[in-house]
Amino acid sequence: MLRAMYSGIAGMRGFQTKLDVIGNNIANVNTTGFKAGRVMFKDMLSQTVGGAARPGANIGGINPRQIGLGSTISAIDTLHTQGSAQTTNVPTDMMVNGEGFFVLSNDGGSTLYYTRAGNFSWDGGTGGSPNLKSLVAPNGMKVQGIAVDANGNPINNVVTDIRIPDDAQSFSIDDKGIVSYVDASGNKQYVAAIRIAKFANPGGLLKTGDNLYTSTANSGADNPAQWTDAVAGQKGRGMLIVGALEMSNVDLSNEFAEMIVAQRGFQANTRIITTSDEILQELVNLKR
Incomplete structure (x- = not known):
């Protein structure tokens, strides 16, 4: 459960960066020659709880079992597409x-x-x-x-x-x-x-x-x-x-759509933290 909490924190941090980039794009929608940015994510380290095994004569192979530890920023790209x-x-x-x-x-x-x-x-x-x-x-x-x-x-x-x-x-x-x-x-x-x-x-x-x-x-x-x-x-x-x-190559319709995605992603990650907190509270209450 604590892994989930820290994964939620990492997700919130990433979506906050995405909102920062989107905000800068929208602020420069009328800036001459401006090139929009975009944020790309990648997963962080995974904890391996079970390794892989090769198939045998009488038993099939076993896939590795891993638990992800959240996401992080992989790139903040500048899009050099032609503006109007x-x-x-x-x-x-x-x-x-x-x-x-x-x-x-x-x-x-x-x-x-x-x-x-x-x-x-x-x-x-x-x-x-x-x-x-x-x-x-x-x-x-x-x-x-x-x-x-x-x-x-x-x-x-x-x-x-x-x-x-x-x-x-x-x-x-x-x-x-x-x-x-x-x-x-x-x-x-x-x-x-x-x-x-x-x-x-x-x-x-x-x-x-x-x-x-x-x-x-x-x-x-x-x-x-x-x-x-x-x-x-x-x-x-x-x-x-x-x-x-x-003119700027910022596409306002795309930026607003990405803003909604980032906002909902941020909210979903806060929900992970809230749920983890509720589980921790239940553990504390076991003694009562």
Whole structure:
């Protein structure tokens, strides 16, 4: 009976974690580029009260007899399924239609962060002459790009911020992430290609807040054989949709269903503890 009580406690703890994850998913139902999480369970150790025996000439085999000791969390996965597109018509908004992440940095590219949220904008610029303004995320991190030649073709092994002069007449970003602008003289100038990172195991990325991820030992590294491949549409990377944002992939109907399952599971485990307590009380009352 005490085993049942501790199994109930383990079950309550697991379903509480599941409710925590569901609550976070629902809280981020409108977060741009958010990827939902899910909780998976596994059984804990089992106490063997009888071993297995092989069949003999006159008797059949015997299966092992074991008593489970509760459940625990086996994994908290991040589901990197595609979120729906929301059209904004803002020329600096973009989303990756397929696999890949935008790359951000706040220290000149030494430390990299990855995101699916493409709500970018131009900052105020460097203040020099000419004043060069950079494409940045809402937290101020600069969007990383690959340098391009005069025809807009990516140049291998040259990584750069994405900047345009303040006096540019207009700018544009195509579905391959090539950024260009029309200068004060009316000539078209190519700036850079937006860098897109791709990982062998996106589920292994570590969430760091602010819609950001960092790589881990199990995600693999973003080290393309050629940096010219680290752009949209290359080596399995998705194309860009400019003027749109990727919304959260949280499915509210599924989350509410999972919430009901978790709530009932929590209640059932509390019932196990209550029943175990009643049995212990009966044992105490035997002496009376």
